[in-house]
Amino acid sequence: MLDRQESVSRFPEILPYPLHKSPEIFINNEWQDSISGKVFPTYNPATGEQISEVQEADKTIESLNSGKPFLPTLFVDIQGTIKTLRYFAGYADKLHGTTIPIDGDYLTFTRYEPIGVCGQIIPWNFPLLMAAWKLGPALACGNTIVMKPAEQTPLTCLYIAALIKEAGFPPGVINILPGYGPTAGAAIASHMGIDKVAFTGSTQIGKLIQEAAGKSNLKRVTLELGGKSPNIVFADADLDLAVEQAHQGVFFNAGQMCTAGSRIFVEEPIYDEFVRRSVERAKRRIVGSPFDPTTEQGPQISQVQQDRVLELIQSGISEGATLECGGKAFGQKGFFVEPTIFSNVRDDMRIAREEIFGPVQQIMKFKTIEEVIERANNTDYGLASAVFTKDINKAITVSTAMQAGTVWINCYNAMSSQCPFGGYKMSGNGRELGQNGLKEYAEVKTITMKMVAKNC
Ligand code: NAI
Numbered sequence: 001m002l003d004r005q006e007s008v009s010r011f012p013e014i015l016p017y018p019l020h021k022s023p024e025i026f027i028n029n030e031w032q033d034s035i036s037g038k039v040f041p042t043y044n045p046a047t048g049e050q051i052s053e054v055q056e057a058d059k060t061i062e063s064l065n066s067g068k069p070f071l072p073t074l075f076v077d078i079q080g081t082i083k084t085l086r087y088f089a090g091y092a093d094k095l096h097g098t099t100i101p102i103d104g105d106y107l108t109f110t111r112y113e114p115i116g117v118c119g120q121i122i123p124w125n126f127p128l129l130m131a132a133w134k135l136g137p138a139l140a141c142g143n144t145i146v147m148k149p150a151e152q153t154p155l156t157c158l159y160i161a162a163l164i165k166e167a168g169f170p171p172g173v174i175n176i177l178p179g180y181g182p183t184a185g186a187a188i189a190s191h192m193g194i195d196k197v198a199f200t201g202s203t204q205i206g207k208l209i210q211e212a213a214g215k216s217n218l219k220r221v222t223l224e225l226g227g228k229s230p231n232i233v234f235a236d237a238d239l240d241l242a243v244e245q246a247h248q249g250v251f252f253n254a255g256q257m258c259t260a261g262s263r264i265f266v267e268e269p270i271y272d273e274f275v276r277r278s279v280e281r282a283k284r285r286i287v288g289s290p291f292d293p294t295t296e297q298g299p300q301i302s303q304v305q306q307d308r309v310l311e312l313i314q315s316g317i318s319e320g321a322t323l324e325c326g327g328k329a330f331g332q333k334g335f336f337v338e339p340t341i342f343s344n345v346r347d348d349m350r351i352a353r354e355e356i357f358g359p360v361q362q363i364m365k366f367k368t369i370e371e372v373i374e375r376a377n378n379t380d381y382g383l384a385s386a387v388f389t390k391d392i393n394k395a396i397t398v399s400t401a402m403q404a405g406t407v408w409i410n411c412y413n414a415m416s417s418q419c420p421f422g423g424y425k426m427s428g429n430g431r432e433l434g435q436n437g438l439k440e441y442a443e444v445k446t447i448t449m450k451m452v453a454k455n456c
């Protein structure tokens with residue numbers, strides 16, 4: 001930990017909010033010191049250095065703090081954030097109940113009401129976008145918010161805090177508490193004064209949050225957790241399209257995606273060719289500085305995540321999968337991992353079962369549609385899935401059989417604010433985005449009135 005004085009003197013004046021003076025907490029539209037007086041450092045994952053030592057940094061803060069390549073961040077994270085907030089803003093005056101005819105002399109209608117105080121715990125892989133997914137529907141339904149960004153990536157959330165004040169939100173509507181999970185995060189999950197908690201992150205912590213909610217006030221819980229998403233490629237698929245989409249589906253954001261299509265099932269006749277083309281594509285992937293516009297892949301978020309990914313790669317090698325390319329750390333500094341492909345992967349290997357959250361693609365072979373459906377669903381997770389084929393019957397058969405919240409046909413990661421997103425099984429509870437996501441932030445009340453008027 002830095003002490004406050006050290007941090008204050010070293011933090012550059014890169015942000016339009018007084019982080020250098022009081023890099024802590026945003027409550028009631030004011031910057032507040034932490035009660036303990038502690039501060040924590042934040043790092044640039046592309047170099048491993050503390051951002052407090054970076055001088056004259058560019059103000060695109062998301063890339064700086066998360067290591068995301070600048071251009072995809074602009075198009076996916078920033079555009080996605082704007083679209084999400086606009087989409088939910090449109091709902092603020094359109095969430096209305098229904099009038100329900102019931103037996104007897106009654107008038108019955110429903111109304112949607114805010115849940116109250118919503119705790120929102122945000123991960124580091126899409127710090128700004130995940131904040132928008134949670135802020136938008138919560139505000140549209142009239143709730144107040146206590147948000148905790150991930151300890152690795154607090155900067156864009158704090159930037160939002162400054163904008164919230166500038167936009168004229170009443171004090172206390174949105175409060176932002178940067179801090180660590182076991183302290184600030186756990187406090188949100190168990191707090192008796194918080195009425196709902198929404199979480200995106202690991203399945204392990206999702207279970208803790210659900211448990212804490214159950215042990216405290218049974219607050220509403222929505223969870224968006226891990227995945228091990230299958231991507232099924234039939235022999236009749238457009239091969240160029242399937243190879244490229246499968247590549248982007250797992251390597252985007254350096255593989256740090258809950259939807260990562262990390263299990264690619266390829267039909268036997270095209271298996272060898274698919275592997276060959278995938279390896280050729282992965283070798284062309286440009287890894288490097290997030291601020292270079294040609295960069296396709298930045299670093300992993302932290303040393304911890306880099307170590308975790310490399311350890312899982314080692315397990316793949318020792319369990320007998322074929323390492324086709326990559327497999328090592330990339331470069332001399334920062335937390336980069338080479339784009340890595342395994343072929344001849346068995347379903348029981350750790351790399352086929354565990355969420356890797358890194359740039360590692362597993363390619364398996366299948367023979368029949370029945371077999372691949374069973375194997376694709378043979379996982380604890382159920383977030384996303386995809387199928388590549390020109391045969392509409394196969395596409396729909398697979399889509400309806402997938403135990404997953406999302407199925408993409410001949411595309412991958414085609415997400416939008418209008419569509420509900422969330423997991424089956426241990427990938428989560430509830431949905432985000434779309435009308436389903438909106439209603440996770442409202443209570444519905446039924447009002448029934450006895451009609452006493454006569455002769456009408
Ligand atoms: P994590 O689940 O520990 O962290 C996500 C958020 O939860 C952060 O804001 C963290 O501060 C908070 N948190 C941590 N412990 C908590 C607790 N006891 N109570 C309340 N909040 C808590 O994820 P971590 O450790 O950073 O990454 C581990 C793995 O989790 C990754 O390798 C990946 O597999 C998965 N993950 C999945 C994400 C997704 O998008 N579904 C996002 C981040 C991680």
Ligand code: MG
Pocket residue numbers: 181202205
């Ligand atoms: Mg953790």
